Amino acid sequence: MARHAHEEALRMVIDTEEELTCSSESEDDDEDVDDEDVDDEDVDDEGLHQFDPAQDTFSEENVVPSREPHTGHKHRSVFNAVDNLNVCENDSDQIPVLKRAKTEGWKEETDVDVAPKSLRFLPAREPGPQSSLADSHSPMSLFKLFFSESAVSNLCHNTNAQAARALAKGRKYSWTDVSVDELYRYIGLVFYMALVKMSSIADYWRQDSLFSVPFPSTVMSRDRYRTISWNLHISHPEADKENDKKRGTAEHDQLFRVRPLMDTIRLACKTFYHPRRNLAVKERLVACRANAGMRRFMKAEPAKLAFKFFFLADSSNGYTVDLSVYTGKNIFPTGRGLSYDAVMSLLDKKVLGSGYHVYMDDFYTSPKLLTDLFAMKFGACGTYRDTRKDFPRSASNPLTKKSSRGSIRWIRDGPLVCVKWMDKKEMSVCSTIHAAYTGDRVKRQVKAQETRRTKSFPCPAPVSAYNQHMTSVDPSDQLLQYYTAQHNTMKWYRKVFLHFLDVAATNAFILHKELHGNMTHKAFMEELVAGLCGVSEKADPEQTSNDHVPVPGAELTSDVRNIATVGRRICVHCKAVRGKKQQTPWKCKACDVNLCLQLNRNCFKEWHNND
Structure with a gap:
């Protein structure tokens, strides 16, 4: 009965909020503040996380996203209704109910939570590979879905133009125009070097060593490979000059040198595969020493600089559905901040359909983003940071470091539920898909009397789903790293080009696995190299004349x-x-x-x- 009375008191506080004011000063300070407004000048080009829009601290102002019409007073969510009790805690003689309501905001796993109405899953196309089973599905043909002959022909045209420009400036090397077949062979050698690791590019053409590899010299000479690498260009050099003249203006495109191929890759990723219901938004960092303003410091390795890619993946197999490159400032039009806009730019309802479930980490998660996605008929789930605006404050969190493992607390505001769970350390997850707790349990190894044993603990539904669908995307990153085409280069757009090769090869392998499922990743890459280089993968090694005497x-x-x-x-x-x-x-x-x-x-x- 006491719990019922406290909950009733909390509802009274929310319903009569405009009548219970602590001071006129707090009303004057109550303004609508965007939870992720980012000024371009706040983003530091020299460090990825020196300023992070996802790490904005809690505001003392009462901020609640709402789509209700303005009626002369602010509508506050239950999150802030609980936290705002701190403002009036010295006025206990006038409104003692407020202090009691503060302890009743968070609920436990024994309290029943009702999930929001499930969104109907209506994909724009049948999920899965979009090519006919009657088509050829060799590694070469699947790779050409992403690097088509028309795209490679455009690469050849721009590369030849760049070589002519370099020769006109006085470069001293011989050059003949590269053809489509030759550029495919060049790409084949790039993948061959990913499979067969040597300390330097020149080592692949050494002929005076016990450890020499004979294959690259049969495809093209070392000097030819180098000259193609030096002049490889995605955009036309003359168009680059026109774009460079706009530097410092709103019309300047930082990604102009990779834009033609990036648009082709993105379109191919969305055309030849339609994702299943569960999606994941993640980021990739590609180390780069090139002198470009878009580089960011890698957190794990501060001495290295990297490009940051946002990507949307199918959590069932890791297929890259869409991607974008972080350019060092927020160029998206909505003005909601980098993390908000990065997610929104990857979710195209016309292409995908509706009813999808999107999972993300705490860099992206905010109440504004999740509620707006829910209005677009996208469910969302992600970890969050207590210091982020519009989330319940840590001060009101009933979990402490001494809380027992498996402890659960939750609080709901409409379709959005925030859950805190004590595992080895506290984990905070919010969702517009799940109920707070549905009886799920997880097994953990615990130490008891000098021995370790397995014990079962209750686990919130959003946490179980997050762990399942976010960790399932990690194998996709591993596939990119096993046989990555990346190697050192001083041209930033070449690093991006090599990453596009990795994405195309990995997506092609996933398509092959979806269609056939009977080839390992290594075997796929070996057959792809043979196809690109125009040789037979099963060719017998050439025997020397000394054997046949x-x-x-x-x-x-x-x-x-x-x-x-x-x-x-x-x-x-x-x-x-x-x-x-x-x-x-x-x-x-x-x-x-x-x-x-x-x-x-x-x-x-x-x-x-x-x-």
């Missing part, structure tokens, strides 16, 4: 009279071709077959020519 068919005798007859055997070629049993003292050392070797009958030569 005539040697005596038997030990020589010291009896001079028997030298011409001892050890003679029937020639296999004479028997097979001529139908005669001619004897010969000679045999092939490598083939171990007896063959004639005479002035008028050279079966040794004929035998090996037929092979």
